[in-house]
Amino acid sequence: MYEANQMVTAYENNIALHFGNYLRAVANKLLRVKERKAQLRAQLAAQNRHRTDINSTIQTLITQPTANVKRVLLHGNLDDPLIDNANRALLELLRAVFDSYPDDFHFHNSTEKANYKDGDIEADSQIRPRYHLHAFYELVQIMQKHNMHLPCVFPLRTSWIPAHTHIDTKVLCSQILGMSDKEPDLVKRAWDLVVNLNHPGFKMSGSKDENLARHFFGSVDTDGVSISITKKTRAEKSRNKGRQVVKDREPRDKPNNRKAKSKRKHGTSEPAVPFRADIPYIHDLTQQELLDTKGKVLLLDPGRRDVFHGIHENSTPENPMCYRLTQQQLISQRRTRRFQKILLKAKRSSTLGNVQSTEDFLATASNRTLDPTEFDMYIVKRSMVWDILSEFYSATQTVHVQSAHQIHKLRREYLARPPRNYPLHRKLRLSAYINRKRTDAYIARDIRKRFGKDTIIALGNWSAPMSCYHVPQRGKGWRKMFRKHNFQVLLIDEFRTSSICPACESHSLETFHRVPNPRPYRYYQAINQGKDPNIICHGLQRCTNVTCMGFVKKNGIWSWGYKLWNRDMAAACNFLRILNSLRNHGSVPPEFQRSWMQQQAVATNVHGTDTNPQPPPTRRRLNQSATQHPR
Structure with missing residues (x-):
């Protein structure tokens, strides 16, 4: 029964988290968005058009119309008059997805559960995921026909390490x-x-x-x-003694009905933080609430290689109060590389055979395919490697240092019992979990030690999608971690914070510096193909505003030129501008306002009070919404 509940939960979570994203991805593939953008970009570049002009043209001619089509598509109606005939012909394959629903089926709305007709597929899949399993299956079949990356419709437990x-x-x-x-x-x-x-x-x-x-x-x-x-x-x-009745999920943006509790963690002296079901944005707080936080806010910009890069609001050029946490620091504190070396050594010294080649053999078959013949092949190959891999990952014992070092050999003589051996992979999994918790506690202590016990964390709302050749990033996990350690956490909308110069307040930051590709394989691959092995450095920007020029140190020599900015530091400084503007004027600076913010500001100025406030749109990944400006 427990396993059955876990399987159903895995299916529902898979649909709720990914259905809307994959539907937009398939629409982009059918509309040939990537190919059309590349073709138009090449044509405009051949005309010596400026990069800003090229991006604006692509936004107007391709990105914005495609976003409008996908917005209409989420309502499940291909015959909508807002979709022109050319796009409707390209999207005809999606009709199988919409036809999988009953004729009298209506989608829920994410904000008003009683209003079904105005709902969309993505919101309904998050509320009632079990009703979308057939449609999700049809959608993945379309992805398989177009050789797209396949999600797992029916999640399987593929790990060889025994689970809990x-x-x-x-x-x-x-x-x-x-x-x-x-x-x-x-x-x-x-x-x-x-x-x-x-x-x-x-x-x-x-x-x-x-x-x-x-x-x-x-x-x-x-x-x-x-x-x-x-x-x-x-x-x-x-x-919990009565029979459990499974209910539909509540919409994600609906506030939790649990009462707010003020807790003090046992054994700590940190101030208690009121429980909130959701993390508020700073523009949702009142001016008085923002004034109460004065002198306490640490503004952090999340990223990949620099996990956090930010400044405290009391930071000055004479007394900088910066904070930086890199991915290499996390790897060192969590001892990730040490564990990887132990596992690699265990693979090479295994007496069961070549474990790596056995895993490579199994990797040639996919467990995500919806083709019965291909899935049968996966089952056959998995049965062929079962004896080796199951024995290796479940029965490999730890090798204790007591038997290798002389001091531990002497220590063994007066031990009451010999050292115990544990299954290696399960022990390392537990050690990795403990190290993650220790690292989180160390980060919390370090922030309080450097910036004060009453520090308030203001995080950018950037969420990192999965990316090739990069370690998976924590998004909501960092927010939960800070709240668990009794920090008050606020969110900041990162719209245009990495493209506006904090000094001259103009939309003039751009990347310019080219460096050798840091990935050796890609570097030598470009050389062998006769291409330029240098790529644009993403983290260094310059301000192209001529009124913002100054003395810049280059190769040890000071010269007059464009002002240079670290991308993350520029974003953190703009965070501080937004915070101060909200405290002093009660609004976000116009250059950082989204369209819905500007419309709400106009309505407020006309009527005196905002009689019809519009909620912010649901946060989506940067590559899934045309209205989302790049960081």
Whole structure:
């Protein structure tokens, strides 16, 4: 039953997270957006047009019309008059997706659940994902026909490392101990036979009041090395006794109905932070609330290689208060490379055979395909490598340093018991989890030590999509981490913050510097193909405004030229401009306002008060919305 619930949850989460994104991606593929942009860009470049002019022309002729088509397409109607005949012919393949719904099916709206007719597919897939499984299947079939990257319609557990297994009192008694699950006082007697209930992890926690504290009621998840203990309050335990009724999900932008709680973390001296179901944007706060944060805000711009790059609002040129966290620092603190070397050494020294070649053989078959013949081939190949890979990833034991170093050999003589061996991969998975938590705690301590205990974190709302040759980035994970460590977190809209010069306040920042490609494979590949191995440096920008020129140090010599900016530092300085403008004038500077902000400002000026405020649009990835300006 537990595994079945996990499978259903995985299917629903997969649809809710990806359906809208993949529908737009297929529309871009059918409309040939990428090819048309490349062709038009080459034509305009041949005419010696400026880069800004080229981007503006592409935005007007291709990006904006395509965005309008996709916006109409999300309502599930290919026959809408806003879609011209040429685009309708290209999008005809999507009719199979829309025909998979019943004739009387209406989509929910993300803001008003009762208004079905104005809803769209993306909002409804997040509210009722189970009703979109057939349409998602049809959509992925179209992607397979056009050789696009295939998502997994039916997520599978492909890891060879044994996963955590849920064990409750009934499973423990019937499957492990062979006891009757109807005996009185069963939980304490049964679990006392397999675990130490006197361990602090199993004891009451959270509060001294037994009714408010969390207790262990006989439910754990374990993989044989690590264990996760589930605790509940007595009220939660009594609520969960009845039959569980599965309901539709609430819209994501609907506020949580839980009451706000002010908590102080046990054993810490940090100030309590009120619980909020959603993280507010700074332009949603009142001027008085913003004035109350004066002198406390740390403005951080998230990125890839520089995970965080920002400044404190009290920073000055004479006394800079900057903060920078790089990806290399995280790798070093989490000991990621050390774990990779251990795993690679275990692969090479395995007595089961060449593990790497076995994995390469399995990788030739895809488990995401919807073709039954190809999936049968994947099953056959997986069965062929089952013995080697399952044994390697589940039974490989740790190699202790006690047997290698002389000091540990002497220490072994007075040990009460010999050192225990654990399954290597499960132990490293637990160690990686512990190191991540330690790193998060270190980052929180370091920020409080450098900027004060009452520091408020203001984060850019950029969310990093998955990208080739890059480590997956934490988006919401960083926000949750800061809130878990009792920081007050605010969001800042990053619209145009990396393209406007903080000094002259003009839209004049551009990239210009070319450097050798830092990826050796791509560098030598370009040389072999007779192409330029140098690429544009993304992190260095210059201000092209002639009134903003000054002395610049180049190759050790000061000369008159364009002012240079680090891209992330320019964004952080613009964050500070937005914050000060909201405090002093109650509005975002016009150059950083989106279209809906400008319309709302006009309505406010005309009527005196905003009688019809428009909510901000749902945040999407930068490559999925035509109205989203590049950072």
